[in-house]
Amino acid sequence: MADRRTAAAPARVPTEPTGAAPRAADAVVGRPHGAATGPTRTLLACGLVAGPLYIVVVVAQMLGRDGFDISRHPASLLSNGDRGWIQIANFAVSGLLFVAYAIGLRRLLTAEGGRGRGWGPLLVGVFGAGMVGAAVFSADPVDGFPPGTPGGPPTTVSVSGMLHFLVAGLAFLALVAACFVFARRFGEARRRAWAAFSTTTGALFLTGWMSIFAFPGARPANVAFAVAIGLVLVWTSLLAVRLLSPPGPG
Template identity: 70%
Template sequence: MTHDITPAADGAPEAATGSTRTLLTCGIVAGPLYIVVVVLQMLTRDGFDISRHPASMLSNGDQGWSQIANFAVSGLLFVACAIGLRRVLGPAAGPGGTWGPRLIAVFGAGMLGASAFSADPADGFPPGTPNGTPTTMSWHAAVHLLVAGIAFLALIAACFVFARRFVAAGRTGWAAFSGATGAALLATWSLIFTLQGSRPANVAFALAIALAMAWASLLAAHHRPPTSNSM
């Protein structure tokens, strides 16, 4: 038996459907916005190398405000997306209807936390920072690491929760996409801890983050209710 995961029940009030569409549109925008802003900074900020520096380090330096804003705005958009998903799905909508949106909300909240607590400068970035890994970590960098870890775990779990949901609904393509995205993010995240300093591992992790961001935005697009065609 499969579960119906069609967004927005027929007969839903037009105002409610419209606000839900707006919330899910926030999610559609969030992933591409984050990716584009990071890529633009990669191309324009002196000394930054994605194979050596995580995107979090872009919060440092004179232009660090742009990445702080990127974290904050993208986080708020993903929280709004989670509210929209909750409205569309709900606990009665089959597997993942409750925990899927909650995990997306935790991910968005983690991005907000990352905007409030910045990572430390390291390994030559921003320019003038000594090369190599710092021997000590500031308290705000420790909090950043904690909230980022929670955010990544929530996003990984969300991928698998929605994969299970799509399997139950017989949506094999979406199930495979969701499961593969979660697996890629988990595997590459593990690699950067086991192969510390490995440039290929760092690049793979950055690509997995971009994939997961794209997945979350496509998920929002998939669940956005259709436009009401009233006469």
């Protein structure tokens, strides 16, 4: 006769281990998982400030520097002349803010898991380092700016000018790639609006950048490039806002 004290053991419901990283399909970009608090939020806020700071300082100089014409001169030329220190400081401070932003991204996305948690922050950090490099290596005066510079392209290029071109190119390439990395991450999280925004921003920035090589010296190409830089910097700031905010649709 069976022991009456024997009872069927209740079926155990499998649970995920405590502290397990979220599955990639469940990772939601912008949802704080406890990592976006304290220092991490401060680091992410650096990304909110960096883009607008750079844009405001450049626009202020465009309006206040004699001889500067955004349809002829890239913003990098503002590093020359008596007040060139303003743009040098702008590059340095904005670049360091982007590096801090990248550290915050790394901390948050590592906690969240999902696609791009390694490459996304790294590429943003490379962009920030490139801006710091642009502060160290100034572009050569060209096409009448600063006042007194001969018109047209320079006949020679200094070592500083070549290094500026190199670090700026690496920085731009990294930011283009970052747009597409985050587009894939948002797509995986089914944030379709943000995936489309990131893809479009990366494509427009790349197109604007390439236009100055396809049409050297053309004023529309120079303006398109300036607008593309502004657009991608707005994207970096809005991304910071998205990461600092509770998740929502889109």
